[in-house]
Structure formats: structure tokens, C-alpha cells
Amino acid sequence: MKEKEQFMRRAIELSIQNIKEGGGPFGAVIVKDGTIISEGVNRVTANHDPTAHAEVNAIREACRKLDTFSLEGCEIYSSCEPCPMCLSAIYWAHLDKVYYAGAKEDAKAAGFDDAHIYEQLSLPASKRDCPSEELLGEEALKAFNVWKASNEKVNY
Amino acid sequence: MKEKEQFMRRAIELSIQNIKEGGGPFGAVIVKDGTIISEGVNRVTANHDPTAHAEVNAIREACRKLDTFSLEGCEIYSSCEPCPMCLSAIYWAHLDKVYYAGAKEDAKAAGFDDAHIYEQLSLPASKRDCPSEELLGEEALKAFNVWKASNEKVNY
Secondary structure, eight states, rough: OOOHHHHHHHHHHHHHHHHHTTTTEEEEEEETTTTEEEEEEOOOHHHTTOOOOHHHHHHHHHHHHHHHHHHHEEEEEEOOOOHHHHHHEEEEEEEEEEEEEEOOHHHHHOOOOOOHHHHHSSSSSGSSSEEEEEEHHHHHHHHHHHHOOOSSSSOO | OOHHHHHHHHHHHHHHHHHHSSSSEEEEEEEETTTEEEEEEEOOHHHHTTTHHHHHHHHHHHHHHHHHHHHEEEEEEEEOOOOOOHHHHHHHHHHEEEEEEEOHHHHHHTOOOOHHHHHHHHHHHGGGGSSSSOOOHHHHHHHHHHHHHHHSSSOO
């Protein structure tokens, strides 16, 4: 447990340091075999990238370092409960486990309303705030047919 | 409608071209005031980045071009219904509307099971496949307190 707390303290330390460097109050580290292999902080406004959350940045960096698109065998320590974008990225990256410190209620009180997006995702598309519309569905099937017939496809 | 179909045909064209270039069968374009300002394709396995979906790449590129972290006033055309990571990114980026061609059922039949992640997100954390554990919650509050007291914070 002491080792886990050290990893989390590093994620929290990153989150505080990042505020001083013009970023949001979030940090994350990814650990494999007891060693930190990547660190990430929230650079949304600083880098003009709405996807630059701490967890996403840590995942990108870990994949660069390990030269892979799968982080099986790794765990992520985040200074706050992941938002739905980050949690989905954690699934796509096949991370083994999430440790988090701050609760999403704390994030909300600080102005980050992840809960709203969680609610939106659980609604049918027709009931979401952001409207969506199907267009040329039949034409899109061609891409999947080319994909299924391709010998070079890599599944993930 | 004809203009909208042109944008979607471009997204579909990108998705097919991308398969030949070693990527996944997904493409997206972002449009502002009737002009395409960015394009994205799925480079997950090609670039070793699990977050490099077509929509995420198009969002990052649009923000770089417009030098902003908010895409209010823009619409995204995706060759397939966005996965929960991409839909969350669309919310964080404040896009006005989503047009999609392929349905998530088509994506599933081609081996991309976004529906599983949608289901996981709607479950309480304790019931998800990817386990999560709270650790040092009290210590994390410090970051939010520093944030709330900061004069330099930029909300998004």
C-alpha cells in the first residue's frame, strides 16, 4: 500500500505543480511492474487541446515509451476520478486498474462538471444536448467492407 | 443538404483511404461557416496511440488551426457514430452538432465494440470490468483549493 500511496502522491503533486504552470488541477501517472513509466497533466487551455486531460496525456506518453497501443499490465493513478473521455481512453488502452484520489463531486465544486457528460452519454442520441444526425449511412458501409476484406488490418 | 453530403462523403473517403495507409476505417472532418477546417483519421495502431481516433484527431487539428480550445460554432462529420471517448471529446470541445454515417452496429460487426464501453460507463464504478479504487482522497483536495484560489485559472 505504501508504494501505491507514493504513486498517488506523485499524481497529486503533478496536479498542484501544473496549476502554477498554467494548466488545470489534474495529474496522472502510469505504472508498470512497480515503476512509473509516464506522467501526464491537464494542458487543455495551455495547449489549446480539449483532449489534453492528464490521463489521456499519460496514456499517449506511456504508449510512446513502450512502443505499443496496448497498456495491458499497467495501472493508472489519477489525482481525480476520470471523466468519461479519460475512462473510455483507459478502456481503449486496456489498462488493468484505475486508482483515483479526488472525487468527481470535488471536481464539480471546482468548476469541472464531468457528471454532465456522463449523463449525456447515457441518454439516447435524440435526447442529448448536442444534436446528432445520421447521413449517408449506406455509403459508409463501404469502409467497413474494405476493412473486413483487408489483409493488413490490425485489430485493437 | 447537398453541402452536408459533400462533407460526409469527404469523411467517408478519408476512412477508406486510411485503411490503405495502415489505419482503422474511420474518418472525420470539422466544418466552420461552410468550410472544412480540419480532417482526422484513425491512427491508433499506426501511431501507437489508443486515443488517436478520427474525431479526436480532427478536434486537435481544428483547435491548432483556430488557436483555441473551444470549437463553438463548428460541426463534426464522422464516417461512423462516435465512440464514448470521442463523444465526450466533442462535449469538451463544445462542438455544435454531430453528423455520422455508419452506425455503431456496423462498427461492431467490423470488430469495434464501442457499445461495450458505453455500457461500462453507465455502470457504477464497483460493477465495471476495469476495477477502480479510491486512494488519498483528502490529500487531493489541496489541488482543487489551490485552483479555486488561483488568479490565473482559465475555465473551459
